[in-house]
Amino acid sequence: MAVRESARRRQAGWWPFILPAFALVAAFFAAPFVLNLRFAFTDWSGYSDIIAFNGLENFRSLIEQDILWQAVKVTLLYAVSAMLVQNVFSLSMALVLQRSTRINGFFRSFFFLPVLIAPVAAGYIWSAILAPAGPLNKAIALVVPGFDYAWLGHGHSALASLAFVDAWKWSGLITLVYIAGLNNIPESLTEAAMIDGANAWQRFWRVRFRLLAPAFTFTVVVTMLGAINAFDLVAATTRGGPGTSTTVLNIAMFNQYGSGFFGTASSLSLVVTVLVVVLGLPLIAYLRRREIEA
Amino acid sequence: MKRFKRAAVVATVVGLALTACSANNDAGGTGDGGVKADGTATVKAKELTVWTSSADQAYVRDAYKHFGEKFGVKINVVEIAADGLENQVQTKWASGDRPDLLEYHATALFWALNPAKNMIEMSDMPYVKRSGEMYKTAGSLDGKIYAAITVGPGLFGMYYNKKVLADAGLGVPETYADLENVCTTLKQKKPGVATIYEAGGSQWPTQIQILIALASVEKDQGYSQEVLIKKATLDDPGGPFVTALTEYKKLQTMGCFNKDATTAKFEPSFKALADGSVAFLPQSTSSLPQLTAVYGDDLAKASAAIGWVSPSTGGTTSAWSPSFNGTWYVPKTGNSDRESTALAFLQWVTTDGYQDYLTQTKRFAVLSGGQAATPTGIQQEFTDAYGSSKALAVNANLVGFSAQFPTLMTGLLSGQYTPAQVGELAQKALAQGAKSAHLAGW
Numbered sequence: 001m002a003v004r005e006s007a008r009r010r011q012a013g014w015w016p017f018i019l020p021a022f023a024l025v026a027a028f029f030a031a032p033f034v035l036n037l038r039f040a041f042t043d044w045s046g047y048s049d050i051i052a053f054n055g056l057e058n059f060r061s062l063i064e065q066d067i068l069w070q071a072v073k074v075t076l077l078y079a080v081s082a083m084l085v086q087n088v089f090s091l092s093m094a095l096v097l098q099r100s101t102r103i104n105g106f107f108r109s110f111f112f113l114p115v116l117i118a119p120v121a122a123g124y125i126w127s128a129i130l131a132p133a134g135p136l137n138k139a140i141a142l143v144v145p146g147f148d149y150a151w152l153g154h155g156h157s158a159l160a161s162l163a164f165v166d167a168w169k170w171s172g173l174i175t176l177v178y179i180a181g182l183n184n185i186p187e188s189l190t191e192a193a194m195i196d197g198a199n200a201w202q203r204f205w206r207v208r209f210r211l212l213a214p215a216f217t218f219t220v221v222v223t224m225l226g227a228i229n230a231f232d233l234v235a236a237t238t239r240g241g242p243g244t245s246t247t248v249l250n251i252a253m254f255n256q257y258g259s260g261f262f263g264t265a266s267s268l269s270l271v272v273t274v275l276v277v278v279l280g281l282p283l284i285a286y287l288r289r290r291e292i293e294a
Numbered sequence: 295m296k297r298f299k300r301a302a303v304v305a306t307v308v309g310l311a312l313t314a315c316s317a318n319n320d321a322g323g324t325g326d327g328g329v330k331a332d333g334t335a336t337v338k339a340k341e342l343t344v345w346t347s348s349a350d351q352a353y354v355r356d357a358y359k360h361f362g363e364k365f366g367v368k369i370n371v372v373e374i375a376a377d378g379l380e381n382q383v384q385t386k387w388a389s390g391d392r393p394d395l396l397e398y399h400a401t402a403l404f405w406a407l408n409p410a411k412n413m414i415e416m417s418d419m420p421y422v423k424r425s426g427e428m429y430k431t432a433g434s435l436d437g438k439i440y441a442a443i444t445v446g447p448g449l450f451g452m453y454y455n456k457k458v459l460a461d462a463g464l465g466v467p468e469t470y471a472d473l474e475n476v477c478t479t480l481k482q483k484k485p486g487v488a489t490i491y492e493a494g495g496s497q498w499p500t501q502i503q504i505l506i507a508l509a510s511v512e513k514d515q516g517y518s519q520e521v522l523i524k525k526a527t528l529d530d531p532g533g534p535f536v537t538a539l540t541e542y543k544k545l546q547t548m549g550c551f552n553k554d555a556t557t558a559k560f561e562p563s564f565k566a567l568a569d570g571s572v573a574f575l576p577q578s579t580s581s582l583p584q585l586t587a588v589y590g591d592d593l594a595k596a597s598a599a600i601g602w603v604s605p606s607t608g609g610t611t612s613a614w615s616p617s618f619n620g621t622w623y624v625p626k627t628g629n630s631d632r633e634s635t636a637l638a639f640l641q642w643v644t645t646d647g648y649q650d651y652l653t654q655t656k657r658f659a660v661l662s663g664g665q666a667a668t669p670t671g672i673q674q675e676f677t678d679a680y681g682s683s684k685a686l687a688v689n690a691n692l693v694g695f696s697a698q699f700p701t702l703m704t705g706l707l708s709g710q711y712t713p714a715q716v717g718e719l720a721q722k723a724l725a726q727g728a729k730s731a732h733l734a735g736w
Binding site: 153 | 406554555702
């Protein structure tokens with residue numbers, strides 16, 4: 001009886017700890033989302049104080065204007081590119097900087113510096129670096145005379161450049177997560193693999209990479225879903241241009257809202273949320289399953 | 295468990311209370327303080343908050359300063375970044391934030407602030423009677439006047455470097471298509487000179503060439519009105535809009551724009567024009583202070599080097615637009631003292647303070663009863679252009695269109711869209727705006 005009472009108390013004892021987080025999520029995410037949901041299906045605009053239900057008209061208008069699918073396409077391309085670049089780069093850095101030496105400590109701090117820079121400032125800095133007459137092209141021109149490519153002036157290179165800048169901005173943080181993950185892998189396992197005749201690549205791919213699964217879950221989800229919510233970096237670097245080639249969903253939403261079309265802006269906001277849920281939940285489920293298998 | 299339930303209820307109530315504001319689409323001080331906007335308002339508040347552009351001209355800031363000093367009113371100037379100003383104003387406005395005085399566009403852009411509900415109507419203010427026909431096309435909605443336009447209109451045209459053209463033996467172009475010949479000759483005789491500076495990186499300047507090209511069509515047939523009443527459409531493949539876009543794209547394809555046209559910002563354009571690395575700079579006359587700044591604020595020196603031309607499709611015609619600088623609105627804040635003081639400011643700047651203010655603007659007078667400074671140099675060219683052949687800029691009242699136009703133009707520049715696609719998307723953007731504004735027939 002005493003044991004059961006103690007177990008009951010242990011079970012009941014968790015909720016005070018989760019309550020602050022729950023309240024914050026409820027107050028600043030769930031409730032605003034639910035309360036604003038209906039506006040996605042209204043003609044709410046700055047032009048009038050009458051708000052009427054208009055069904056799917058906002059989505060039709062956004063599709064007709066080539067805004068919705070273009071923004072979804074750009075957002076997904078940007079998110080996948082940013083996630084891949086960030087994770088490949090950060091994992092490589094983590095493997096190089098894993099051991100806790102003084103030099104590695106210096107470089108860990110050095111690569112962490114961009115994380116501390118405001119995204120808007122990072123955007124302005126990189127738009128200057130990537131300008132046709134900017135320092136990057138000047139450096140390339142030392143090898144290729146007259147090189148003056150407008151990195152942000154062409155759709156594909158602008159999006160790729162943004163993904164790279166995003167990776168540059170956040171890789172320091174992701175690298176630390178991977179280093180923590182790598183340090184959690186017992187050395188005895190890699191030693192055992194070595195004794196079994198596994199070469200360096202096999203030890204990494206068959207042992208360490210598999211056991212990095214928990215870190216991998218965190219980094220992939222954070223980088224992917226973070227990129228889907230991108231705004232400030234894009235706004236400061238390209239403002240969604242040229243044309244709409246870097247207009248991610250949040251930029252499209254900002255443009256609609258800023259033009260007084262609040263209903264269509266709400267519709268785009270709903271799409272962002274749906275996209276995060278539709279991509280996020282299966283992704284997390286898959287990665288968690290992979291953790292268990294590992 | 296009871297305690298848990300109570301805590302959950304409290305958390306929910308606090309949460310909903312905190313988030314209630316996010317769903318309050320009717321937010322803001324939209325109450326009317328009951329102040330009469332007929333020229334009788336007096337200074338009653340000791341403080342006024344003004345939203346203004348970071349790119350404001352000095353004469354606007356001086357007007358606040360002089361009024362503040364004369365009447366003992368502290369003016370809190372809230373600067374909003376000029377790049378993306380409309381988005382920021384709209385966002386603040388929608389969240390319920392209101393200034394006592396708003397400096398803003400007198401074009402259809404202000405319709406999105408729902409003036410009938412949020413702004414004090416100023417049809418009976420004395421300055422209206424001194425403004426001629428101005429408010430028939432600007433600063434008004436549904437026959438009611440909400441704006442106080444105190445500065446002469448800006449013209450869209452092209453600055454040109456006189457020496458570059460003279461060295462190449464070229465005269466000024468009269469039509470937009472003439473720029474092709476100018477470009478061909480310049481490429482032969484001055485290969486290092488770009489014919490036209492385009493600032494795709496700043497986005498908004500990309501509209502200017504099209505506004506210039508369409509000015510004659512607007513003057514001859516009232517093109518924008520035809521579009522609004524659906525007598526014409528922007529996506530007509532043979533229509534003026536798509537034709538102008540096609541000519542623009544042709545000029546780009548011929549290599550007539552600066553190499554970095556898709557990413558260049560407008561700020562360095564004045565220096566590029568002055569040093570002769572470009573021959574033409576599409577701009578508004580409002581940017582004259584930025585041009586003269588390159589010449590050490592010496593207007594005579596600037597005028598000797600730079601000229602002004604408006605090569606429209608059908609010949610020299612200027613596209614004019616009501617000035618942003620010195621166009622004010624008085625939002626309803628519900629604070630009658632502040633509303634009264636804001637109206638008193640407008641009354642003062644258009645009467646007792648008007649002559650000094652007008653002299654400082656160095657622009658033509660829009661209100662009778664003031665003597666504008668005698669224009670000199672390039673300002674005389676502006677005056678002549680405005681006096682000879684002009685039309686309201688095509689985009690001024692095409693509601694919703696302006697929101698997408700710069701994006702579509704940079705898409706055209708980068709090759710994302712063809713002229714025909716820009717026409718189609720522009721027509722759809724207009725439809726969205728016209729429906730939202732409840733325009734008849736949409």
